[in-house]
Amino acid sequence: MNDTVPPSILDAHVVHRVHPGLTIDATIRLGDEIGVLFGASGAGKSTLLRLLAGLARPDAGRVILAGASLFDADLGVDVPLRRRRVGMIFQDDLLFPHLDVAGNVAFGLRGASRAERDGRLEEVAASCGITGLMDRRIETLSGGERQRVGLARALAPRPMLLLCDEPVSALDLPGRRTLLDRLRGVQRAERVPILYVTHSPAEAVTLGTRLFLLETGRVVAEGAPAEILADERRAEFRHLEGVRNVFSARVAGHGEGREWTRLDLDGGPALTVAYVDEPPGARVGVEVDGDDVLLAAGPVQGLSARNQIEGRAEAIAVHGREAEVVVRTGELRWLVGTLASTPDVLALAPGRPVWMIIKARSVRVERTPG
Amino acid sequence: MIEIPDVGPLWLSLKVATAATCVVALAGLPASLLLARRSFPGKGLAAGVLVSPLVLPPTVLGYLLLRAFGRRAWLGAWLESQLGLVVVFHWSGAVLASAVAAFPLFLLPARGAFEAVDPRLEDAARLLGRGEASVFLTVTLPLAWRGLAAGLALAFARALGDFGATMMVAGDIPGLTQTASLAIYDAVQAGDSSRAAWLSLGIASIAVAALTFVQRTLPTRAGRP
Structure with missing residues (x-):
């Protein structure tokens, strides 16, 4: 290291x-x-x-x-x-x-x-x-x-x-x-x-x-x-800080009428977020609360959420009534909080595919200074 | 026909109170800083002793001073042999007595003022390259100034009016140790109520003027002119 x-x-x-x-x-x-x-x-x-x-x-x-x-x-x-x-x-x-x-x-x-x-x-x-x-x-x-x-x-x-x-x-x-x-x-x-x-x-x-x-x-x-x-x-610090997924990203482009912005996560998928006033190429920090991410066993039709990201369940940890699922996309690991029974309902198991559904507006974007 | 009385006792009171305030400031600054900033064994006892003149009857205070500073007492004998100074029945005895009586009135607000200065501000000053003397003069003192000035004004007013302790130590010798407070007592005893009234008016005016002066010249908030 x-x-x-x-x-x-x-x-x-x-x-x-x-x-x-x-x-x-x-x-x-x-x-x-x-x-x-x-x-x-x-x-x-x-x-x-x-x-x-x-x-x-x-x-x-x-x-x-x-x-x-x-x-x-x-x-x-x-x-x-x-x-x-x-x-x-x-x-x-x-x-x-x-x-x-x-x-x-x-x-x-x-x-x-x-x-x-x-x-x-x-x-x-x-x-x-x-x-x-x-x-x-x-x-x-x-x-x-x-x-x-x-x-x-x-x-x-x-x-x-x-x-x-x-x-x-x-x-x-x-x-x-x-x-x-x-x-x-x-x-x-x-x-x-x-x-x-x-x-x-x-x-x-x-x-x-x-x-x-x-x-x-x-x-x-x-x-x-x-x-x-x-x-x-x-x-220890997840519980103090909430389940937060923090990544670095680059602005890829903007949608019509400055409605949304497309970000490329470093080592990971693209993400559509609410409009960010930064030029294409700008570096930003991205934060997604793990409790705001929905999990689905497969692609879903007719949803308002702008992001459906396919990943692979890597680990599932159940603590009492809650569970944490680690989802891997490319080089990135996401932590998703769910109820304890969700992994069973979705038949999740390590190594199996899972889709993460993320609303554009639930992604917090921080401009990287400089 | 109103007779203008002799202003000698007033003048003496002013001199004694000014000298006593200087003594209080010299002894009280380090003492209050020590009590505010350091912890040491016996600190509570030391603070109690230093504040005790506030609660002791002035005659008791005077008696204790006499026991310590009399010509045959150890401190008094030492002073006489080393400095040729005899404080009993001398105006310096009046300074000593009123300074001791006034000391707590400076110590208490001064200690509070130093305690109110955030020590982290002093650390910030040290990190910016300042030594201890500079930190004290440019940070601690300006921030504590209001409390210190208030303490000095209170001590001055208290010293100006001291009666019992001064009487015990310096005596009541007209023209030598007879301050205004003592002269007023004598005038009343002698039935000279016009002299008592004039001196009372004089001493009250000086005390009120001193407090007013300090209040008016003090910034309303730290540092504001």
Whole structure:
């Protein structure tokens, strides 16, 4: 699994006992990319982030950033926060309420010359989309604006690593998309590795190039987000997140009168969805709730649903009154939730064909930024 | 014919209260920060002792100070031998007594103000490259400023009006340690009600002016001019 690991900028292994039921023991290697730290609440994502930042002290391990040792339990190294060059944005923005936007963004630029400072301010304001807000007071900003100011503040002193602790969880959908767009943009412009904590599969797929799946403090899987989320589904986070099928796709074309859009799922079938305002060729993330998928033993006539996809039942798991059916189409696995008796009614068995019926409007499409 | 009284006691009160407020600020800032931010064994006891002047009768407070700072008491003897300072029956004794009496009135709001500053904001400042002194001066202090200023105003007003503790430690020596509060008592005892009235008016005006000044100059919300 590690053959695709890029040259690491962050190379960390931290061990920390949080409480008797949770010990963080995780290795994170990250290059010039966006890594996603994904897991259910309580898995230790935020704690791991704090350990990497230096906001909490690991019991053991080491944190190496761009070749410099920030923490090493064996050697007794623990670089103070102010010299770590680690930027961070938080769920509740943590902007300084007594300073205006410019004061917040310039906070990390003390010691720079005036010209240098002003130049950098202008630069990060532009890349974070807050140029028009610089004179505003913090309490006059919307949630999305605050997060962009927080991003600009963290980026201004040119950190070697940017840590994001669920920064969009309090934002509405447009606010989310804007911030995720900006994150993608600044990652490329500043070439700063980003480690992003989330429990949203949609965010993980649309934002990250590398996903670390965290379960009770341990990284149990690492790799491309769509693959991990499709292959490594586990009951623990399925039940917290609902049964979600998350895929990457490409816009293939649009229907007459912008009524619908045709998507080609990567490694899988085509899917008709409600119109998406993206040009053909654009990359999107797709999310289908497994409880919204109907199963049929064969093709069905006279249905309103736009998608009938033939697949093969791969596994059937019955838990009490409910069942989960894993359906394979091409390289993709779908998880479908049904009642416990459905597999019998449809005479489903591993290896037998099954048709999935999916309404165009039950597919959630997230634009992939950039 | 109204006689303009001697303003000496008022002037002395003002000086003593100002000096006492400075002492309170110097001792109270680290103490309130410590109580707000650190946990250590005996913290509850320490907080109780520091706030006790609020509930002790002023004469008891004065008596305790006398026992500690008298010329034959260990602290008083040390002060006299090291600094040549004798606080009993001296205006510095009035400063000491009123500072101790006023201390809790600063400590309580100051502790609350520091506790209300989100420590994660300070962490954010550290991550942005700031050292401890800079974090305190540019984040903690500005955010706690309202509570601190309110505490200082309360402490000043309390110091201005101290009677019992000052009387016990510094005595009631006209022209030397007789502050306005003591002079008012003496004037009433002597039946000089016009002097008592003038001094009362003076001391009340200063106290109210101080509180008003602080209220008016304080931002209505953190940081707003």
